[in-house]
Amino acid sequence: MKNEENINADSSNMQELDQMRQQMALLKHSLDRQLVVSDKLMRQSMKGKLQxxxxxxxxxxxxxxxxxxxxxxxxxxxxxxxxxxxxxxxxxxxxxxxxxxxxxxxxxxxxxxxxxxxxxxxxxxxxxxxxxxxxxxxxxxxxxxxxxxxxxxxxxxxxxxxxxxxxxxxxxxxxxxxxxxxxxxxxxxxxxxxxxxxxxxxxxxxxxxxx
Missing domain, CATH: 1.20.120 (Four Helix Bundle (Hemerythrin (Met), subunit A))
Incomplete structure (x- = not known):
């Protein structure tokens, strides 16, 4: 019984870790996109100043x-x-x-x-x-x-x-x-x-x- 409980606990922990990894990956992807958009807007602003x-x-x-x-x-x-x-x-x-x-x-x-x-x-x-x-x-x-x-x-x-x-x-x-x-x-x-x-x-x- 204890072995089954330990296995279930380990399985639950692995699922939580996987979910956290997925969330972190999504968050990183979102931040990367925001940085790219921000960089593009800043460059367009600089370009406009010389126009x-x-x-x-x-x-x-x-x-x-x-x-x-x-x-x-x-x-x-x-x-x-x-x-x-x-x-x-x-x-x-x-x-x-x-x-x-x-x-x-x-x-x-x-x-x-x-x-x-x-x-x-x-x-x-x-x-x-x-x-x-x-x-x-x-x-x-x-x-x-x-x-x-x-x-x-x-x-x-x-x-x-x-x-x-x-x-x-x-x-x-x-x-x-x-x-x-x-x-x-x-x-x-x-x-x-x-x-x-x-x-x-x-x-x-x-x-x-x-x-």
């Missing part, structure tokens, strides 16, 4: 030919030399190409790869942006000075605004100077916003233990 930068780059690609065309037409109307326009076209082409490579082509694939690799790519994007800005800034200032000086040199002797042409030149000098300052401020603001966007995602990765 506005990519949209801005595509806007630059579309707007650049129109901007070059505007300056060429203005140069023809004001009888300016085409040197500044050629330089502007080269600067904008190089700048937009660099922006595309840095912010679109080299942007991390948030849905694949490790968070450590993603963090390194985001840091690399920040460094490359600073290099691009450091190169484009002096070139842009040289172009702006050349363009404004070209207009100034074509003003009539004494700089008397007595014709529509000289008035247009004077307006171009004033407008160009204001546009230069506004453009520099806008460029710095956009760069800072881009860098902060990367910093926000990097901080998010560090919070997840990706550093």
């Amino acid at each position: 506005w930068i990519k949209q801005m780059v595509w806007f630059e690609i579309i707007a650049t030919p129109l901007l070059i065309l505007f300056f060429v037409i203005e140069a023809m109307q004001l009888e300016l030399s085409m040197g500044p326009e050629v330089m502007l076209a080269v600067i904008l082409a190089v700048s937009v190409t660099a922006d595309y490579i840095i912010n679109v082509k080299r942007a991390p694939d948030f849905m694949a790869g490790t968070l450590v690799a993603t963090q390194e790519q985001l840091l690399s994007m920040k460094r490359l942006r600073m290099w691009s800005f450091a190169i484009n800034l002096p070139l842009s200032l040289i172009w702006a000075a050349w363009f404004i000086i070209d207009m100034y040199m074509r003003l009539p002797v004494g700089h008397v605004i007595d014709t529509a042409h000289s008035a247009a030149l004077t307006g171009g000098i004033v407008g160009g100077s204001i546009g230069l300052v506004a453009g520099l401020v806008a460029a710095v603001v956009i760069l800072r916003k881009m860098q902060k966007t990367n910093d926000s995602i990097i901080d998010q990765i560090k919070d997840l233990g990706g550093d």
